[in-house]
Amino acid sequence: MSAPVRRAPVRNEPTPSACSVPGCAEPVVRHLALVEARRGLDGLPESGRTASLCRAHYKQWKRATRDARTLDRLAR
Ligand SMILES: [Zn+2]
16 A cells, blocks of 8 residues: 655746846745736736736836726726
8 A cells, every 4th residue: 555645735826936027036925917917017028827026016016007996996
């Protein structure tokens, strides 16, 4: 009898934990859909479905998309 195989938890993250913004190697704090992330940040890669952002770039993204999101909220 073989011992039961323990399944290691599989992380479904497509990217290692470094910011998706080119030239930035800060640790990731947020994952966003790439289409969402590209609304507020320039230079993100074209490929992939998820953008990983460090704290600084997440803040930058929030600031950049705040107006649009506010309007979106008001429009409902
Ligand atoms: Zn970054």
